[in-house]
Amino acid sequence: MSLLNEIMDEINTVVGQVSDNQLNDAEKLITKDKRIFILGAGRSGLMAKGFAMRLMHIGYTVFVIGETITPSIAKGDVLVSVSGSGTTKSVLEPTESARKIGVKVIGLTSNGTSPLAQVSDAVIVVPGATKADDSVKSIQLLSTLFDQSVHITMDALVLKVSRRDNVSNDQAKATHSNME
Numbered sequence: 001m002s003l004l005n006e007i008m009d010e011i012n013t014v015v016g017q018v019s020d021n022q023l024n025d026a027e028k029l030i031t032k033d034k035r036i037f038i039l040g041a042g043r044s045g046l047m048a049k050g051f052a053m054r055l056m057h058i059g060y061t062v063f064v065i066g067e068t069i070t071p072s073i074a075k076g077d078v079l080v081s082v083s084g085s086g087t088t089k090s091v092l093e094p095t096e097s098a099r100k101i102g103v104k105v106i107g108l109t110s111n112g113t114s115p116l117a118q119v120s121d122a123v124i125v126v127p128g129a130t131k132a133d134d135s136v137k138s139i140q141l142l143s144t145l146f147d148q149s150v151h152i153t154m155d156a157l158v159l160k161v162s163r164r165d166n167v168s169n170d171q172a173k174a175t176h177s178n179m180e
């Protein structure tokens with residue numbers, strides 16, 4: 001088997017274990033009357049930014065935590081936190097603070113019993129190998145399998161939201177940056 005096929009098999013196995021019910025519960029929290037904030041560190045943060053961009057394309061008010069133009073979060077907002085380990089301090093601590101002030105939290109993590117999973121109103125478990133847990137086997141480095149699988153999972157989530165909201169590909173295209 002080629003290396004690429006081995007990687008595709010790994011991704012298929014992980015994404016195949018993501019629960020439709022968990023995706024549906026997360027989808028319910030993402031509505032146009034809410035501001036959506038996005039949080040993640042390192043590569044998890046990069047995957048999360050891809051999700052933020054697509055939410056913008058389908059008409060959401062979305063902010064990435066850590067960007068200079070991101071305002072303060074408030075009660076009634078939604079926070080999407082992405083952490084494979086579910087323990088990264090720079091993700092977990094702001095998520096806990098946000099939850100305390102009445103922000104609804106969607107957590108994406110590899111570990112369904114992690115602190116991030118426990119603090120989330122809706123958790124999506126994406127059980128890919130991470131740097132923190134070698135019980136899930138992967139030929140790839142560190143959290144690569146989680147990163148790839150969470151990217152696909154968030155693409156599925158945005159597709160569900162766009163279908164529910166009746167946003168077409170052409171509408172999304174019209175919102176894409178015209179400054180590239």
Ligand SMILES: O=C([C@H](O)CO)[C@H](O)[C@H](O)COP(=O)(O)O
Nearest residue numbers: 042043044083084085088142143
């Ligand atoms: O960048 C990362 C590292 O390269 C592991 O693959 C992680 O995404 C970063 O360290 C954040 O970790 P998690 O919060 O556990 O996703």
